[in-house]
Amino acid sequence: MNEGKLRLTKQRQIILAELRKVTSHPTADDLYNMVRQRLPKISLGTVYRNLEILSDNGIIQKLDVGGTQKRFDGNAERHYHIRCASCGRVDDLHLPPDENVEDKAAKLTNFKIIRHHLEFVGYCPSCNGGPKSARF
Amino acid sequence: MNEGKLRLTKQRQIILAELRKVTSHPTADDLYNMVRQRLPKISLGTVYRNLEILSDNGIIQKLDVGGTQKRFDGNAERHYHIRCASCGRVDDLHLPPDENVEDKAAKLTNFKIIRHHLEFVGYCPSCNGGPKSARF
DNA sequence: TTTGGTGCAAAGGCTTTGCAGAAAG
């Protein structure tokens, strides 16, 4: 975690700006390629470090929606996601967050609940026939 | 994926038996250590391969509940999970799966929905004071 | 037999980290 104050470096500003431009929930590597168009000398390590810092501070969200890579969301508000089982694309789902569900869960466990995640898996419009039609 | 027929090898049977013994959602490495007590010569690669095959065939579930390692669940029925933000422990949550939520989501997207996952994050009884008291 | 499975070790893929120099405040 990061205890000190954050500096507004060029790298940090551009990473955040690029992430906020899109709704595609890019991976760290995606962001690296996006940012590189404006800052060709930036390193992948810097992108990882900044994404970590920004999400630790609640400025962005780090998503773990399945797959091998983490994804990032420039929208820090609570919302749900849907992922394509075929191409991996992740979209926002504008379903109002269910507040009651945490109370219901609280009654069934001894955990102190902090938050919940709801993720849908399906086939996106481009992959719609199912897995076969989606492989190339 | 696996198209051929499955053989009932000693390794496969014991991996499945050990996984079904527990409700702790072990990682591949956890299982490796569990199985090694009965089959000392088994390799970690075999554990990974079998867990993959078993989950591809719907006999077990592979979980991606956050953190760096995947976890495995010997209970193939649909159910939700709760993870401790401090120690990483994952418990089952016996909240009845919400069937309606997939219909609601379907109206908001062009995806063909296959399934959904609901995961809670909190502090487990052992870590209950929050993150500070939980670090050793 | 035939064909899928195993053990071993190496390779892979994503992410983190040590370090010396650069830059923000």
Next chain:
DNA sequence: CTTTCTGCAAAGCCTTTGCACCAAA
């Protein structure tokens, strides 16, 4: 100035894979 940040490269960690031998059916 002081402290954080950056670029680079190496290291780390989890998982997958190639290969020769083994074993289930």
